[in-house]
Amino acid sequence: MKKKPIKKTKPDISKYPDISKYPDKGLKFLTSKFSSRIYSNHFVVTCRIAAREYIFENFVEVEVADFDDAQVKIFSSNWFRVKEDPIKATKFLQRLSENPPIQELATNPLLLTLLCLVFGETGDFPANRSELYKEGIDVLLKKWDAKRNIERAQIYKNLSLKRKEDLLSYIAWVTFEQKDYFFKQKTIEMHVSTYIRNLQSPEADAESLQLDSEAVVKAIEAQHGLLVERAKGIYSFSHLTFQEYFAAREIVSSLGSRRSLSLTDLISHIEEKRWREIFLLTAGMMREADDLVQLMKKWADMLLEQEKELQQFLIWIHQKSVSIEAPCNLPAKRMFYFTLALGFEQDFAIFSVLDNALTHAITPGQDLALTLGRDSHLEVALGYDRALDLLLYLMLSIKNEPFRIFTIKGAFERIYNNFAKSLDLELQQLVESLPNLSPSYQQQRQQAERWWLNEGKSWIENFRDASIRHRNIGRIWKFNDQQRSLLKRYYDVNKFILDCLHSDCYITREVKEYIEMALLLPSDEIKKFLLPQANNPIGAD
Template structure:
């Protein structure tokens, strides 16, 4: 029989406090969520004292943590666990020995080397890998986004930094080593920007785990989610069966099931963002089912930041942060020692020269961009070859491509075939840009050899005019040879499987796509581009184009017009936007404490999400609000605080059923206790007091309360809604259908993308255009 009360272990308290911190609540907020009249049980929970079993589980549910992972085991249970561990360790099963033997060599082969985009040979991971740092404060989380971004970088002077001083550099307290976080939590989602080192991190985890240096009791299995998704789409293959296939069926179904059930496997799922949007929900469902079935295993998932909307229960989200100054130094030193194959002394000298030049004011932008492994490796190659750096991210990609297209031949001294060597650098970039753009527009990251040959032939037929080539038809027939030349000479197109190609990195495909759009800006390419403003995979294209255009004003204006069109043909959405404006105008801005001139726009963004149904994924999202005015959260006007409290109370009431009414009744009383916000309005205070008084006494028995809510709950909720509408002008039932909910989400995401593009184009767009666009957000444009 289970104990009537439970208490958290010391480790459990630490996990619970971190979850509580991520929520941004007070203990009163948590008490309200759980349905407690006082916060005493909350205090006892965080103090490690026993609390009622039901209350313990409700607190865990509110904090999104697994209660079984934080419960303090009693002494008898601990002794039994110790004995079990002794038996398991002393007598390891045959299937565990077998799978470890099968996977050790496979893991080393699969994960033991890294390929840099600009290096012709694989490198041993141990020679070049630098452990990443992660933060549990995800920058995109509500209300914490601005604060968590303000202190990412340590204030160190790299020009005065010596390699011998590295051991004295400390990682910021808000950050943790990637390896530490892998040990700390059994289920993790690792988010990161493109090229931030997500895949290399999983490779390193797999290698060190297989060698017994990290999570020695676990058996690592690394899975590419994109490859699995392709199998799933064609064969409807389960994740379990795919793992069996990856192991070459060297262990059978029962053996794999047994070791998964025993929780001895570390499952590494790489690249959730690379799964096609059309089947992403299916893949997420499959992963959830797998993690629920084999809940004892450890899991790490990687995903590009804001790329996917997902819901993985009991997973801790962490975000890869920029390389610290010390990590940059370590990476640079290892790069010159390993890639450039220089001596220890020469590598040290080159690294210090690199760092000193990186600190020069003219290289400030490069310094900001060389904080991911991908961009830093390109910068190292550029420095090694030219001793200088470009100033922007798009310029890094441009010079990186030019370096690949020129230096590849020269460094290897290879004489190329007659067909391809007459291609100028511009020809090569234009051809690759067209290929990239066509496939990206078709949402294709992998493409067939035959189709790519046709694209090359089309380019030659339309564009090739060199006088050195007399027989153009011969070039068309030899498009296969040109494809092979691009692959062999530059490594930009890589054959992933027989007859299947891709760009060596998605970043290059995105850059080349953006370049093709910019090159054809006079051919309505921007008009075509803005049609994809609601497609998540095009986000990076918009950001690059905004940065690369000589003047981004036209693009920004077209984006704003396209955003307005999203809701232009829907009267209900137009009414909703008009309500947002009317509601925002009720807020007094004359006494605002904000220092920005976008205060009104930030208020409209606030009401845009607070007017949505509570079940909408964007309900209460304040990312754009904080983006526009980071001071608003700390200085929320009384009326906005009151509206936020009422929408919270209404959301609680909608979630109540007769069976849980006895648990939520206290929460309703607390949620409607708003005297502190209505001190100057006795009438509204009395109205809410009267509504609270209509709720039954909390001392009534459970059956009586259940019957009351069954008979009167719907009427009471409608009364609350009526008060909100009549007295506070909030809480309208807009009755959005699924299509309208999707349009609202597209509108919001497009506004966020437009703000990001405005930031990227700050140096190549007019101040008036930027200000005008920001001030017109969340307004109906007739």
């Protein structure tokens, strides 16, 4: 056969009238026929899933792996170059770096394609991640059909776009709730059969349902890429994001319907990390997320409601926060002392939604004892009371680093000089009683260690007593392991509530203000607030 450029070697489909009826078999036939006859050419056959029912002879199978950062940059730059919009490529990469959750998705070639499609149309990513995922899924479910003229399996073809989304949502919820990230083909076909049976007449026979469900699974797999066959007879959603999105959609779609699924089902998973994205997506999809965040707040409060010692701890936090002056609101003060007292002082990310100035003034790994008094931004963000109490806690937490006591001593002097204030007399006398160290660094450390061995323990005890009397701070909370675990759970749930409050979801101003102002309050104080009425309280039918 005479060699021809591959682009000119086009099979005449009209010679093979049965091929259009059986596209898969036709592909196999044509590929085998032409690749064997035109053996000197190179052929590439692509498909949107990792496995097909037929393996071509003399073909090498490859699968596109996840991209690294450099490949993401190359792909997106090439994408927008082809679209003749290189400026948008630069903006795309910049916005990607500003959104770590979206940046993580970009390592998946399929999802990177979707991100480029969405960004190409809107010039930005939606602030609400559920909207972003919806746009991407719309690309798969609708635009892919329009641009590729895809023929559907009959039963699947007859499903409207909403029905397809409903089916995927049902599958996602059932599998995610059962912790099934990978599921057998028979299992997913069973879920499809259940869904189809509810759409069709009750008399639908089992055999036709089985055939229909198998066809639907194959159609979703081959034509959308939302489900993939990971191994023989083992399926999963092509990305966890899709499973999470559709599971959240099922929750929102079920609200107010006759189905038994409700917010109560979701709230029971609030402390499970794998459900975090489901909560955020659900809040973003709801017309109004008031009920959801109120139920989350109620769950948090219930954790410590019957714990007398832990309620005393919350009472101290409340009293301490009310007694100080600081350039922030009461919830931010309470969170500050909560994290400080429990040794969470390194987790300053929590302040990002409560105390923005403090967040920007503190950097990860920063030595606060060295910084305080030298960084005006940090001093302004903290205010005198919190800066002083932070130093007191740093001092009282020292165990085997005596030299740091003298570092903190210098910070005390800088703080009350900069704020033109003085310590309470007893505390000031204790700080001034610390010896002055030699200019020699080596001698400084030796002097500090000798002082610690001879006087350190008694000095710390006196300093703690004075801190408690004059500043109401420094008390040793003798929590057992179970209580500390409960406090950590309480802290994590409240932190998560703040993330939801400040995500891109609609919450009425009254509910948002109530939850923030009641954050970390003891039970007796919470009762003083007027609770906005939730439509779906825990335990309701």
